[in-house]
Amino acid sequence: MRIKVRIWRQDGPAAQGKLVDYDLDDISEDMSFLEMLDVLNEDLNERGVEPVAFDSDCREGICGMCGLVINGRPHGNTGGRDGEANTTTCQLHMRSFADGETITIEPWRADAFPVIRDLVVDRTAFDRIIAAGGFISANTGSAPEAHAVPVEKKRADRAFDVATCIGCGACVAACPNASGMLFVGAKITHLAELPQGQPERWTRVQAMVAEHDADGFGGCTNIGECSAACPKDIPLDVISTLNKDLRRSMLH
Amino acid sequence: MATTTLQKKKPISPMHSTIGLKLMMAVSGLFFVLYVLLHMYGNLKILSGRAAFDEYAHHLRILGEPMLPYGGALWIFRILLLLALVAHVYSAFTLWKGAGEARSHKYAVRSAAAATVSSRWMRWGGVALLAFVVFHLFQFTWLQINVGGEFSSPAARVVAAFGVWWLTLIYVVALIALAMHLRHGVWSACQTLGYTSTARARRTANAAGIVLAVVVAGGFLIPPLGILFGAIK
Numbered sequence: 001m002r003i004k005v006r007i008w009r010q011d012g013p014a015a016q017g018k019l020v021d022y023d024l025d026d027i028s029e030d031m032s033f034l035e036m037l038d039v040l041n042e043d044l045n046e047r048g049v050e051p052v053a054f055d056s057d058c059r060e061g062i063c064g065m066c067g068l069v070i071n072g073r074p075h076g077n078t079g080g081r082d083g084e085a086n087t088t089t090c091q092l093h094m095r096s097f098a099d100g101e102t103i104t105i106e107p108w109r110a111d112a113f114p115v116i117r118d119l120v121v122d123r124t125a126f127d128r129i130i131a132a133g134g135f136i137s138a139n140t141g142s143a144p145e146a147h148a149v150p151v152e153k154k155r156a157d158r159a160f161d162v163a164t165c166i167g168c169g170a171c172v173a174a175c176p177n178a179s180g181m182l183f184v185g186a187k188i189t190h191l192a193e194l195p196q197g198q199p200e201r202w203t204r205v206q207a208m209v210a211e212h213d214a215d216g217f218g219g220c221t222n223i224g225e226c227s228a229a230c231p232k233d234i235p236l237d238v239i240s241t242l243n244k245d246l247r248r249s250m251l252h
Numbered sequence: 253m254a255t256t257t258l259q260k261k262k263p264i265s266p267m268h269s270t271i272g273l274k275l276m277m278a279v280s281g282l283f284f285v286l287y288v289l290l291h292m293y294g295n296l297k298i299l300s301g302r303a304a305f306d307e308y309a310h311h312l313r314i315l316g317e318p319m320l321p322y323g324g325a326l327w328i329f330r331i332l333l334l335l336a337l338v339a340h341v342y343s344a345f346t347l348w349k350g351a352g353e354a355r356s357h358k359y360a361v362r363s364a365a366a367a368t369v370s371s372r373w374m375r376w377g378g379v380a381l382l383a384f385v386v387f388h389l390f391q392f393t394w395l396q397i398n399v400g401g402e403f404s405s406p407a408a409r410v411v412a413a414f415g416v417w418w419l420t421l422i423y424v425v426a427l428i429a430l431a432m433h434l435r436h437g438v439w440s441a442c443q444t445l446g447y448t449s450t451a452r453a454r455r456t457a458n459a460a461g462i463v464l465a466v467v468v469a470g471g472f473l474i475p476p477l478g479i480l481f482g483a484i485k
């Protein structure tokens with residue numbers, strides 16, 4: 001297939017960027033989106049042009065490293081509204097696009113995720129949120145027997161479901177307020193549903209929300225774009241759980 | 253690649269966090285919902301005739317007498333409304349500003365997948381509602397804008413005013429804005445208060461938003477439209 005890509009090019013964090021058009025003539029529809037960019041980069045290398053910088057690692061949809069805003073949608077996701085299930089950019093295939101289509105590719109846009117180069121952004125803010133409280137404290141030494149603490153099935157299921165968050169940042173990229181609440185909600189819910197998360201439950205939520213706000217993410221307005229963009233389909237109700245835990249933490 | 257550590261601003265207390273501000277917005281908003289329902293009930297008194305309407309307006313003022321002075325209960329409610337308004341507007345503008353700063357570089361291509369029309373109009377729609385409330389107070393509370401003539405009876409004032417088509421039109425537009433505000437606001441308040449932690453509760457909260465929007469806009473529009481088209485005299 002033949003396509004035209006319009007890609008955000010930016011030489012460095014402080015550089016002025018712009019959208020640049022490239023034509024690709026020989027793209028197979030079985031290629032993944034990132035393979036299409038690999039083809040483009042080989043071509044650019046041959047022509048002596050600086051290749052397009054983008055993030056990727058596992059290329060099998062589990063690490064959360066890749067992430068591009070494709071035609072205004074993070075990972076190209078619409079929450080199933082375009083008839084396709086949500087996925088990560090590395091698992092998106094060119095057959096999802098029409099022959100002759102122009103595809104605009106931009107980096108995640110949020111001041112908390114500054115652009116490093118081209119399509120690569122710095123998502124350390126998520127690490128700082130995790131470091132602020134997204135953990136449980138356990139004594140080292142002999143590991144406790146795994147089945148010693150019973151977990152209600154319903155809670156275990158919910159904890160597992162929200163723990164599928166890979167921290168890619170698509171929620172922030174999709175949010176009209178550049179809020180990170182779906183990410184924080186997933187982490188809070190994951191630990192709040194489990195017995196092991198209880199001792200630090202109330203300090204955790206306060207610390208993680210404070211870090212989220214200090215990092216310059218916006219506030220949530222419950223619009224739902226985050227969930228529609230999430231490659232792991234984290235539901236909006238984790239934000240409700242997060243809000244409830246923050247409210248209850250003030251009484252503890 | 254080297255990573256940078258952002259300068260930490262001073263720690264944010266829970267009540268001043270973005271979620272704390274949203275709580276403020278939700279609680280004040282739900283108080284407004286209570287208020288509009290009471291207000292709507294009062295307006296619908298016009299269906300029982302002008303005397304019933306005027307009597308209701310009078311009763312609002314002697315409510316609680318002799319424990320409270322004349323107009324006492326009404327004033328308590330007005331002060332609560334004013335406090336709620338300050339909280340609502342303060343949190344809305346603070347969060348609006350923060351959201352703008354959170355994405356100073358906008359996307360070249362934007363495409364929404366989940367946003368409802370109502371959710372996108374919360375901020376400018378809220379500003380429109382505020383403008384309407386000021387207009388509305390000048391008209392019916394401070395009696396500075398007298399459309400259709402000046403009368404001492406509240407019912408006479410209302411009937412004369414809504415006989416004028418453009419005034420009714422202003423109210424129709426304002427109530428559409430209110431319906432949209434309630435459609436997203438009710439759902440959003442439930443979410444902020446943490447009542448929607450299951451898919452089912454989420455659907456219920458969304459349905460409640462739609463029902464309230466339709467009931468409130470419909471209920472408020474019966475008197476003006478009834479008057480304009482001559483069904484209420």
Ligand code: HEM
Nearest residue numbers: 288291295309330385388392393406423430472473475476
């Ligand atoms: C068609 C719709 C409406 C009609 C006919 C109407 C009518 C009135 C009337 C007659 C009063 C004066 C009551 C009195 O004299 O005691 C009043 C007061 C008021 N209305 Fe409305 N109203 C309408 C819609 C709204 C809406 C949508 C809002 C905004 C949420 C609103 C907010 C207020 C406020 C804040 C007051 C002042 C209460 C006070 O005096 O302390 N009204 N309205």
Ligand code: FES
Nearest residue numbers: 057059064066090
């Ligand atoms: S590269 Fe790992 S999820 Fe896409």
